[in-house]
Amino acid sequence: MSIASSINMDESSGITYLNIDNDFAQAKISLYGGHVLSYIPKSDATERLWLSPHAVKNGDKPIRGGVPVCWPWFSDDHGRAKGDLPAHGFLRSQVWKIVSSQDTPEGTELNMSPSYTRADGFEYDCDVTLTVFVGATLTLSLQTVNKGLVPFTFNTALHTYFQVANIADVQLDGLIGDYKDKNDNWAVKTTPPDYRIEKETDRIHLDPAKQVVIKENTKPFTRINSSGHDSIVVWNPWQGAASISDMDAFGYKHMICVESACTQNISLAPDEQHTLTQIIHPV
Template structure:
């Protein structure tokens, strides 16, 4: 297989990384987890994704930060007791394969596939592909194709961690409707306006919101567009970060998760496929 000239393959601590550098952007992918770790558009040179400085980058556990792939369930919604199966599914803790890479007018296009898609909690025949394009924007698509003879239902998320200068000065635009609040026993509440942050946040917005803008000090810095989803998850652990071995106590001040997700169940008939896409647009600031 010929690797695109904009892609460099590097290895460290047993993990293979793809480093991307083209005229439009630079970035990094870990084959462990099929995990996008970095996206820096060339127009302003600012990192749009947040990666914990204490993230495990040796394959021992899922990586904290970037864009983890959650599949075939979100959180612990796998139908068994909590802890019996891995949170967010089993794709983010396996090694993926590079299937293709190419340089196009839109940037560098990389296609990855996981080592396996059948596992405890999901015994169906399917093919999963992650298609990532590093260009003026970052496009990440998760495609699931039913290659079996029976329909199946699954959930998923692109659990994106976005870099922010100060969470206390961040606001979101474009988020409307109802959300389910995990911290209030899944109470269904109205989206706040203005949408700002002053404590731990763990919310599933139950509408397929297509465009969300992250503002810092009322200035737009990153736009998140979503397609093929049914929910958007907003998460920040706040001071709970101090209890996490792969985050420092104040890491929460520099990140916000805005996750493109399917949490209501996607059913795919045999021979059909479903694609969920998140597009990250770095706005000049």
């Protein structure tokens, strides 16, 4: 299989990386986890994804930052005791393979698939493909196809860490309706009209906004469009970052997770498919 000319491959500590450089952007992808680590549009040469400087990048644990792929469950919602199964599923801790890649007039397209999709906690026949398109925007589409004889349910998310200059200057536009607050025993609350991060935040927004804008100092910085989702998750650990081993104690000041997610059970009959898409637009 030939690799698109815009993709250069290298390896470090047993992980293979894909370095993409085209007329529109630069990006870096780890085949461990099928994990996009960096996206720098050439329109402003500014990184849009946050990667922890303490991220473990040797295959011992999922990489902290970028766009982790959560599948087939979100968080610890797998029906067993917390810790019995890996948080956010098992795709982000295995080696993926390149299915195809190509250069187009608009950018670079890459299709990847995980090594396996059946494991303890999810024993169904299905195919999963992650399509990444690197151009003037960054598009990620995660497709799940039921290849078996019985229906199944699953949850999934593109757990994107966005880089910001200072979380104190960040405002989110586009979120409305109610959210479930994990930090308050999942109490249902109303989304604030002036959405700022001022404390530890872990919220599942039940109104699946199609567009969310990250503003810094009132100016739009990154626009996030989603489809195939039923929730938007917003997360920042605040000072709790100090207790996260692969995150700097003050790393929370420079990141915010805005995740395109399915948290309310997607059901697929045999031969049905579902696609979760997130598009990251520099503004």
